[in-house]
Amino acid sequence: MSSDAATVEDGLRKPLLHTGSWYRMAGMGSRQSSIMGSSAQIIRESISIFLCVFIVALGPIQFGFTCGYSNPTQSEIINDLGLTISEFSIFGSLANVGAMVGAVASGQIAEYIGRKGSLMIASIPNIIGWLAISFAKDSSFLYMGRLLEGFGVGIISYTVPVYIAEIAPQNLRGSLGSVNQLSVTIGIMLAYLLGLFLPWRVLAVLGILPCTVLIPGLFFIPESPRWLAKMGLNEDFETSLQVLRGFDTDISIEVNEIKRSVASSTKRTAIRFSELKRRRYLYPLMVGIGLLVLQQLSGINGVLFYSSNIFKFAGIASSKAATFGLGAIQNLVIDKVIVTGITTTLVDRMGRRVLLIVSSSLMSASSLLVAIAFYLGDILSEHTRFALGILSLIGLVVLVIGFSIGLGAIPWVIMSEILPVNIKSLAGSVATLANWLTAWVVTMTANLLFTWSKGGTFLIYSIASIFTVAFVKLWVPETKGRTLEEIQYSFR
Numbered sequence: 001m002s003s004d005a006a007t008v009e010d011g012l013r014k015p016l017l018h019t020g021s022w023y024r025m026a027g028m029g030s031r032q033s034s035i036m037g038s039s040a041q042i043i044r045e046s047i048s049i050f051l052c053v054f055i056v057a058l059g060p061i062q063f064g065f066t067c068g069y070s071n072p073t074q075s076e077i078i079n080d081l082g083l084t085i086s087e088f089s090i091f092g093s094l095a096n097v098g099a100m101v102g103a104v105a106s107g108q109i110a111e112y113i114g115r116k117g118s119l120m121i122a123s124i125p126n127i128i129g130w131l132a133i134s135f136a137k138d139s140s141f142l143y144m145g146r147l148l149e150g151f152g153v154g155i156i157s158y159t160v161p162v163y164i165a166e167i168a169p170q171n172l173r174g175s176l177g178s179v180n181q182l183s184v185t186i187g188i189m190l191a192y193l194l195g196l197f198l199p200w201r202v203l204a205v206l207g208i209l210p211c212t213v214l215i216p217g218l219f220f221i222p223e224s225p226r227w228l229a230k231m232g233l234n235e236d237f238e239t240s241l242q243v244l245r246g247f248d249t250d251i252s253i254e255v256n257e258i259k260r261s262v263a264s265s266t267k268r269t270a271i272r273f274s275e276l277k278r279r280r281y282l283y284p285l286m287v288g289i290g291l292l293v294l295q296q297l298s299g300i301n302g303v304l305f306y307s308s309n310i311f312k313f314a315g316i317a318s319s320k321a322a323t324f325g326l327g328a329i330q331n332l333v334i335d336k337v338i339v340t341g342i343t344t345t346l347v348d349r350m351g352r353r354v355l356l357i358v359s360s361s362l363m364s365a366s367s368l369l370v371a372i373a374f375y376l377g378d379i380l381s382e383h384t385r386f387a388l389g390i391l392s393l394i395g396l397v398v399l400v401i402g403f404s405i406g407l408g409a410i411p412w413v414i415m416s417e418i419l420p421v422n423i424k425s426l427a428g429s430v431a432t433l434a435n436w437l438t439a440w441v442v443t444m445t446a447n448l449l450f451t452w453s454k455g456g457t458f459l460i461y462s463i464a465s466i467f468t469v470a471f472v473k474l475w476v477p478e479t480k481g482r483t484l485e486e487i488q489y490s491f492r
Helices: 003-009 020-034 038-056 058-082 085-134 137-169 175-176 180-197 200-206 207-220 224-230 234-245 254-263 273-279 279-297 301-303 305-314 319-340 346-348 350-377 382-407 410-418 422-454 454-475 485-489
Strands: none
Touching: 003 058, 003 305, 038 058, 038 137, 038 175, 038 200, 038 207, 038 224, 038 254, 058 085, 058 137, 058 180, 058 200, 058 422, 085 137, 085 200, 085 224, 085 422, 085 485, 137 175, 137 224, 137 410, 137 422, 175 305, 175 346, 180 200, 224 234, 234 254, 234 350, 254 485, 273 485, 279 301, 279 410, 279 422, 279 454, 301 382, 301 422, 350 382, 350 410, 350 454, 382 410, 410 422, 422 454
16 A cells, blocks of 8 residues: 555654664665674664663653652752742642643654654753753742653653563563663662752753753664554655664564554544443553552652651651662662663563562552551650661662562553554553653642651552552453564454
8 A cells, every 4th residue: 555645645644753764774785794693683683772772761861850859959949949848849749740741642742743753842841841940030930840841751751661662572572661660760869869969950950961862862763663654654664673673684574463463553543532442442541541550659759759858757867868878779779670680581581460569569568667667656765766767768768679670660561562553642641641640649648648647658558559469460461472463462
């Protein structure tokens, strides 16, 4: 079929950033070179895939930096601008409000102009937002900047895991998908670390760096082959896939499989909300939404946004140092996971379900430990306060470790795997919106809940994690070792 011509007729539905003719030139040059061994082909494929993931991972680093920024800067911003605690809480939560708007738009933006184009669009408000915060003289510029950051982060949070899932070979999809959460964690730790030494305005200026590097980097990576196939850009689709798999690799089987998958879902097919009630759509959508909502109900954003205050409540003197310690431990744990393969290999060997159950169980136990420490602190004498503070610190560290093992990365991986291609833009936006709406609720209520009952707050988080274990056992399918097309076909 003359799908390229149809795409032109469709108007806007074409890639904002084209794959580029230099890929074709590189491919021709590679085919004319000497025949290489299979190990060299694997290396070249890995280099291409990892380069793409490395570049788009700058988006989640921006995501993490935005999440972590409010923690070390709280006292400085309040003092410099004369804000109340309530006003600063609004500032912290506005990133989630902006992200909700970005989440609503993310699916359609990624659908119409491609995954790379949507990341380009997301980078611009992020840069403007950080500059607005750095020059803020009152709360209005702070709020505007935070909303803009959140809007960009909302698009990034949907687009990056989808792009990684769509470019990765099935044996690496879980491993590479976990890089998304690793990058978020690196961004959080960088905000914690730099916040110890830099004024809040300088820290905001540094916040523009990930997206400033991401924008030119997008010109050096191919567009998602599955998106190109759906848009009917067959020549670009095969070129992109060839680049990702290696120029000497036979991609004919994968090409045919992807073409069959998108054949029943042309680019003109419009999916309405009423059609989402069909089981083939409703079941994966409910799993995606359920995991992303439960991820936030674990309370992780409340802990990361306000850990300084939690440590003060627990009686630890240097709350900023303790906050950085938490961020550093989180980063080291995930980095260790990536280096040694404790998560990246287990995701594709043991599967998603096992890691989700282990992760949620750890989080439930650690939240319960923190709750007990706070309850005992209200009952026992002041002499035991330091020991209970250390106990709560251990519990929080285990909480973050548990989140990093599975619940941080895997819900996004599964969401990007299970949504059928013809509803991915709509359903992905709905699932991402649900995640950010829940994150906003948790962030807004965390300080209020801590004031009401610190032990009770963590008891609620513990119960939510127990429910996550049950949800995974009952409803979440295993997706390891299956192509995206096989996963999505299983829901029919």
